[in-house]
Amino acid sequence: MSSSTSSHRRSRSDHASTSPSTSSYGQVIERSHPPSVISGLVEEEPNEPQSPQSPTTDALDPIRDQVAQTIVLRAVRKAETIDGTQVGVVTTLPHSSGELFLKTIASHLKRTMLPKQESYLFILTLPTQGLSPVLVCSSSGNLAERAGLVLQSKFLNRVERHELRHGRWGALIRDLCTTTYDEAALWDAVRKAARHPIDPLVPPPGSRSITQILEHARARLERISPQQAYEELQDNTVPWSVVLVDIRPEAQRRTYGSIAGALVVERNVLEWRFDPRCAYRLPIADRYDLRVIIFCQESYTSSLAAASLHDLGMLNATDMIGGYAAWKDAGLPDEVEVSSTAPPTEGRISVPVENS
Incomplete structure (x- = not known):
């Protein structure tokens, strides 16, 4: 082993010996990370195996090596x-070998994937209190760099130091894996970085046009005509409340007119107002069988809005075919009587979302 690697291991051994913590796996080790940690993290392990007689050999090296192989096979x-x-994303338990153990995993991963001649990209993490080391290893430096850039954007203001060297990207990230967001963000970063560059004029796989999205939304609804909507509002025999909801912006209501008695809830706050689990819901939105009839100007946005309420569990929600324009064309009144159980409302006032 080279003198630089030996001195690097001696420095880590000295550091561990002065710590009150042991080197048992799974124990949290509180320690600071000098800037040299990143450089050491992205350095590759030497190809030649370490001699058993080497004075820097740690008694736990064979165990770490075996554990690293098991982790790689599982990953x-x-x-x-x-x-x-x-x-893939590999998260290991904190222990005293720290960054050295991540490098060992990276070396085993390289030896495992190299014979297959397959492209690979893995993020290796070791969450600890404070700053946590993260190592991105890949079959190409370009993939590692792309993953590193995505990580920087996802963990904004949490990446303390980072470096790209020898096809590896290493960094220290503050408070890693303390929330469910972090693991999801790590997976999202590795997936997005692995995608091939695409023609910007070709739709990405899995994407849908707005026409397809609209068709899918309407397939989930039992849409009704303006006349049917009017009759439902006048029917006092149904066991559930019925509300007519105008989601158009104020400019459209001023230009084309409105229906007095309809509940005005502009599109940008609709879900917050009709989610029974939300603290900012309307008083009437306290049950999931509420009949919500949504309309916009021509019934395009209303279909998407009604489908969104279905996602919240409001399965009685639907929209009015043709929107307000069709209501006017049908000669229906400009004023309706809302359901008897609906709360009084200022028909032309939209309540903004409150800050939580």
């Missing part, structure tokens, strides 16, 4: 394939 089995690249 490869669970890996996803994105555009021909094997991707």
